[in-house]
Amino acid sequence: xxxxxxxxxxxxxxxxxxxxxxxxxxxxxxxxxxxxxxxxxxxxxxxxxxxxxxxxxxxxxxxxxxxxxxxxxxxxxxxxxxxxxxxxxxxxxxxxxxxxxxxxxxxxxxxxxxxxxxxxxxxxxxxxxxxxxxxxxxxxxxxxxxxxxxxxxxxxxxxxxxxxxxxxxxxxxxxxxxxxxxxxxxxxxxxxxxxxxxxxxxxxxxxxxxxxxxxxxxxxxxxxxxxxxxxxxxxxxxxxxxxxxxxxxxxxxxxxxxxxxxxxxxxxxxxxxxxxxxxxxxxxxxxxxxxxxxxxxxxxxxxxxxxxxxxxxxxxxxxxxxxxxxxxxxxxxxxxxxxxxxxxxxxxxxxxxxxxxxxxxxxxxxxxxxxxxxxxxxxxxxxxxxxxxxxxxxxxxxxxxxxx
Amino acid sequence: xxxxxxxxxxxxxxxxxxxxxxxxxxxxxxxxxxxxxxxxxxxxxxxxxxxxxxxxxxxxxxxxxxxxxxxxxxxxxxxxxxxxxxxxxxxxxxxxxxxxxxxxxxxxxxxxxxxxxxxxxxxxxxxxxxxxxxxxxxxxxxxxxxxxxxxxxxxxxxxxxxxxxxxxxxxxxxxxxxxxxxxxxxxxxxxxxxxxxxxxxxxxxxxxxxxxxxxxxxxxxxxxxxxxxxxxxxxxxxxxxxxxxxxxxxxxxxxxxxxxxxxxxxxxxxxxxxxxxxxxxxxxxxxxxxxxxxxxxxxxxxxxxxxxxxxxxxxxxxxxxxxxxxxxxxxxxxxxxxxxxxxxxxxxxxxxxxxxxxxxxxxxxxxxxxxxxxxxxxxxxxxxxxxxxxxxxxxxxxxxxxxx
Numbered sequence: 001x002x003x004x005x006x007x008x009x010x011x012x013x014x015x016x017x018x019x020x021x022x023x024x025x026x027x028x029x030x031x032x033x034x035x036x037x038x039x040x041x042x043x044x045x046x047x048x049x050x051x052x053x054x055x056x057x058x059x060x061x062x063x064x065x066x067x068x069x070x071x072x073x074x075x076x077x078x079x080x081x082x083x084x085x086x087x088x089x090x091x092x093x094x095x096x097x098x099x100x101x102x103x104x105x106x107x108x109x110x111x112x113x114x115x116x117x118x119x120x121x122x123x124x125x126x127x128x129x130x131x132x133x134x135x136x137x138x139x140x141x142x143x144x145x146x147x148x149x150x151x152x153x154x155x156x157x158x159x160x161x162x163x164x165x166x167x168x169x170x171x172x173x174x175x176x177x178x179x180x181x182x183x184x185x186x187x188x189x190x191x192x193x194x195x196x197x198x199x200x201x202x203x204x205x206x207x208x209x210x211x212x213x214x215x216x217x218x219x220x221x222x223x224x225x226x227x228x229x230x231x232x233x234x235x236x237x238x239x240x241x242x243x244x245x246x247x248x249x250x251x252x253x254x255x256x257x258x259x260x261x262x263x264x265x266x267x268x269x270x271x272x273x274x275x276x277x278x279x280x281x282x283x284x285x286x287x288x289x290x291x292x293x294x295x296x297x298x299x300x301x302x303x304x305x306x307x308x309x310x311x312x313x314x315x316x317x318x319x320x321x322x323x324x325x326x327x328x329x330x331x332x333x334x335x336x337x338x339x340x341x342x343x344x345x346x347x348x349x350x351x352x353x354x355x356x357x358x359x360x361x362x363x364x365x366x367x368x369x370x371x372x373x374x375x376x377x378x379x380x381x382x383x384x385x386x387x388x389x390x391x392x393x394x395x396x397x398x399x400x401x402x403x404x
Numbered sequence: 405x406x407x408x409x410x411x412x413x414x415x416x417x418x419x420x421x422x423x424x425x426x427x428x429x430x431x432x433x434x435x436x437x438x439x440x441x442x443x444x445x446x447x448x449x450x451x452x453x454x455x456x457x458x459x460x461x462x463x464x465x466x467x468x469x470x471x472x473x474x475x476x477x478x479x480x481x482x483x484x485x486x487x488x489x490x491x492x493x494x495x496x497x498x499x500x501x502x503x504x505x506x507x508x509x510x511x512x513x514x515x516x517x518x519x520x521x522x523x524x525x526x527x528x529x530x531x532x533x534x535x536x537x538x539x540x541x542x543x544x545x546x547x548x549x550x551x552x553x554x555x556x557x558x559x560x561x562x563x564x565x566x567x568x569x570x571x572x573x574x575x576x577x578x579x580x581x582x583x584x585x586x587x588x589x590x591x592x593x594x595x596x597x598x599x600x601x602x603x604x605x606x607x608x609x610x611x612x613x614x615x616x617x618x619x620x621x622x623x624x625x626x627x628x629x630x631x632x633x634x635x636x637x638x639x640x641x642x643x644x645x646x647x648x649x650x651x652x653x654x655x656x657x658x659x660x661x662x663x664x665x666x667x668x669x670x671x672x673x674x675x676x677x678x679x680x681x682x683x684x685x686x687x688x689x690x691x692x693x694x695x696x697x698x699x700x701x702x703x704x705x706x707x708x709x710x711x712x713x714x715x716x717x718x719x720x721x722x723x724x725x726x727x728x729x730x731x732x733x734x735x736x737x738x739x740x741x742x743x744x745x746x747x748x749x750x751x752x753x754x755x756x757x758x759x760x761x762x763x764x765x766x767x768x769x770x771x772x773x774x775x776x777x778x779x780x781x782x783x784x785x786x787x788x789x790x791x792x793x794x795x796x797x798x799x800x801x802x803x804x805x806x807x808x
Contacts, residue, residue, distance in 0.1 A: 001612040001673030002581045005521035008681045015687040043475035053468030056696060057461035063659070064457030071447035071657040103507060103660075103691070110689035114514065114542055117409035118522070134688045138518055177406045208405040253475040254695040255467070256507075269405030277412045283419040284538045285514035287507070290694040291658040292460060 007118075007140040010152070016130050016372035017041045023356070024366050037395045039323070039383045040366035042186070042342065044251035046315065046388075048296075049308035052250060055299025059292045070291050075283045077101020077259070078294045084301040085259055089244065093231040094261050098275065100282055101297075103256040103289045105216055105243045106131050112212065112241070112260070113139040115274075115281045116178060123156035123176040125168055127187055127373045129214065132180040150375040157374060166335065167196050170203040179204065182214035184221065187373045187382040188344040189320070189336015191226050197233045204239040210266070210274075211240040219249040220313055221339045237263040241274075246293075250300040250309045257293040316341040319392040320385030326396040327383070330403045341385030344370070348379060355381050363398040411522075411544040414556070420534050420776035421445045427760070428770050441799045443727070444770035446590070446746065446788045448655035450719065452700075453712035456654060459703025463696045474695050479687045481505020481663070482698045488705040489663055493622075493648065497635040498665050502679065504686055505701075507693045508662040509620055509647045510535050516616065516645070516664070517543040519678075519685045520582060527560035527580040529572055531591055531777045533618065536584040554779040561778060570739065571600050574607040583608065586618035588625060591777045591786040592748040593724070593740015595630050601637045608643040614670070614678075615644040623653040624717055625743045641667040645678075650697075654704040654713045661697040720745040723796040724789030730800040731787070734807045745789030748774070752783060759785050767802040 013019065020040050028036065048056075062068025076082070082096040102108045109131050118140030124132045133155060136142055143153025151157055156176050158168035166188045168181070181200060183192040192200070204211045213230040221228050230240045245258035262275045299305045317338075324337035327345050337343040347355035352369030359365050359381065370380030385392065417423065424444050432440065452460075466472025480486070486500040506512045513535050522544030528536045537559060540546055547557025555561055560580050562572035570592045572585070585604060587596040596604070608615045617634040625632050634644045649662035666679045703709045721742075728741035731749050741747040751759035756773030763769050763785065774784030789796065 001671075002520075002614050003523065004672040004674055004676050004681065005519060005523070007521055008519060008685055009676075011684055011688070014684070018687060041476065045473070045475070047470055047473040048468045050468050053464055056464035056467070060457055060460035060464055060696065060700075063460070063655075064452045064454050066451055069449070069451040069655070071449070071655065072445065073658050103694070106691045107511075107689060110518065111514070114518070115409060115412060116406075117411055118544065119407065119409070131688065138685055138688055140522065210406050251467075251473070251475065254477050254692070256691060256694045268408040270408055272408050272413075277408065280415055280418070281412055281542055283422060284415070284535065284542055285511060287510045287660060288658070290507070290660045290697050292464065292696050293694050296464075 012145040038366045042384045042386045051304045052299045056296040059295030075288045088301045102258040104258040105245045109135045120177045122178045124180045126376045129186045178210045180212045184217040184340030189340040189342035191339035201233045201236045213242045217340045238265045257297045316385040343383040363402045416549040441769045443787045446790045455708045456703045460700040463699030479692045492705045506662040507660040509649045513539045524581045526582045528584045530780045533590045582614045584616045588621040588744030593744040593746035595743035605637045605640045617646045619648045621744045642669045659697045661701045720789040747787040767806045
């Protein structure tokens with residue numbers, strides 16, 4: 001009989017966001033009269049801009065015409081879309097040939113783990129999107145989960161310094177192969193500064209480490225002094241892979257579209273360009289993103305699309321600031337919420353899941369418990385600004401009635 | 405510096421269909437005046453049925469309305485679509501809860517390899533779709549490629565018997581964990597009979613082997629005596645995973661939609677249901693198929709959609725029969741082409757790539773060299789019926805001028 005894959009068996013529990021969803025459903029089953037406000041999983045609530053929907057549906061309609069039908073496309077994606085991304089989002093800092101269109105960051109991470117393989121030693125920020133670690137575990141990069149430390153063996157969890165509690169202190173980091181960094185960060189909502197990213201690139205160059213830079217929330221950065229891409233840092237093209245997504249930029253969480261950048265100058269120790277292995281793995285594991293989603297991506301990157309998406313995302317940033325102000329005024333220490341619609345909030349004296357349950361039961365708000373992002377997230381909750389302004393206002397009222 | 409993943413380095417060459425595309429482009433660069441006829445990669449050429457395009461574009465438009473917008477959907481896919489697949493395609497032989505919606509068979513294979521892991525010993529048909537072996541190699545299930553045998557070490561290549569040269573002779577098969585079988589088969593175009601599949605299931609039950617059954621071409625089976633799904637065989641639910649796709653059923657090669665079936669009764673040797681690990685791996689590696697593609701899938705599975713798709717696929721079957729008749733009358737031994745639009749044709753006395761180049765240069769037809777599907781494909785070409793009837797007629801004229 002077939003033996004269970006021991007790496008998959010190591011996964012300590014179900015996917016964080018599914019656990020939260022289950023708790024929410026359990027609560028609603030007991031209290032069917034309650035209307036919950038979702039400040040949990042970061043997901044768009046506003047409809048797509050009309051111009052973007054028009055791009056999507058025009059492609060769908062074209063597929064039913066003899067001249068417009070398209071079958072298999074290039075696995076790395078539509079050339080026009082890759083050129084637009086290089087142009088609009090990277091100001092030509094990377095070439096279209098270095099961009100692969102994907103169905104989002106999560107599935108790209110899975111393919112990236114297959115590329116890098118089980119022997120890779122990875123480092124993640126103490127607090128990070130759980131997918132880096134989870135995909136590393138299933139591919140075999142980790143040892144078992146340690147109940148005492150609440151960490152997987154062999155994976156390096158980088159702590160912050162006293163000066164920057166949420167940005168890694170590289171002086172502490174042992175020998176590693178790959179470093180995952182997300183900025184603006186999920187869950188803390190904090191965007192790394194140019195100085196911090198310069199330090200990261202210098203560390204990676206010095207220690208011959210590959211950076212995997214997750215820029216999922218880069219479109220929420222409104223300050224030109226803060227880099228939107230790792231490639232704004234000199235020397236990054238030799239050491240960094242970047243992952244991007246239309247999910248939080250344009251509400252494509254259900255449409256599914258993203259990209260990866262693997263510069264031609266990035267190489268293994270034997271001189272093999274990583275991009276050539278990536279292209280091989282890509283064509284073995286993926287048949288391209290939906291051509292309809294790709295047409296939608298082109299609409300998003302038009303000037304009208306960019307303007308409309310900016311208006312949409314402005315709403316979520318505004319919500320995050322209201323939440324931050326309100327929670328701060330209630331005496332809670334808050335982080336983030338300026339360049340990213342997440343507010344990382346301290347609830348001293350209780351565990352994250354206790355705080356989660358309290359807020360769920362008393363303020364009728366769904367949040368994400370900080371412990372789900374790493375052990376030092378204990379005592380924190382992530383509040384998301386992804387909702388209608390009216391719902392966020394209501395949430396603030398509920399919180400203020402319960403917390404003050 | 406980071407070491408190259410040795411498993412990825414084992415891949416012997418680029419993806420078969422990309423190599424063919426490259427040869428085609430090289431030929432066209434030298435002979436720009438020639439119009440080539442594509443009987444190579446199996447891809448739809450006819451536009452989508454209007455009703456299916458309407459389903460796709462209605463969803464795209466809905467996404468721009470407050471009531472119709474949808475963000476993240478369930479990773480396992482839309483419940484209605486899973487119910488329709490269980491109903492329309494499986495006559496309730498599997499439950500909707502056992503079905504996961506995917507973006508196609510190729511990416512499902514990659515996720516399946518992550519599920520099963522590097523320790524798995526796999527067996528493939530001597531001639532098979534290269535993705536089973538290629539995904540097994542990158543995940544680490546194989547030893548190096550042996551230039552003498554033209555095979556990867558540790559992977560078992562199952563030969564046929566004298567009676568059925570293209571169906572595995574199980575009496576020869578050593579200890580394995582997983583067996584990949586595709587029916588109707590790519591590349592030979594032959595559909596396995598009920599008796600053969602009964603033999604397969606009995607073998608798997610007896611030897612405690614998991615079957616991964618690739619049903620990509622099942623919608624081309626018009627004979628009710630031939631199973632369209634492995635679950636038509638009694639006892640298969642305890643031993644078989646099935647992969648299906650809308651690509652060849654409805655022309656979704658660019659839209660991207662498929663599914664997998666992992667029955668609840670399938671277990672590892674320690675009793676763990678494989679479906680529970682699959683669900684864990686699925687949620688770690690995939691964020692769901694595009695919701696627009698899923699809406700299109702529902703339209704395909706309506707009675708109108710099914711009728712229209714049947715008419716479309718009838719064309720390709722008719723083409724395949726014309727090709728088979730013509731090539732046979734030219735003295736070539738042909739297989740398949742009845743329940744699947746591929747005709748597997750013997751060109752004795754020359755290698756597949758020689759035959760490929762000959763037909764490309766002299767008959768101006770792109771085919772797929774049999775060697776790309778396994779060493780015993782040497783001397784064969786795969787002709788595809790996926791084209792316009794007029795192009796296939798022209799191809800037959802060209803072939804007849806050149807081959808007779």
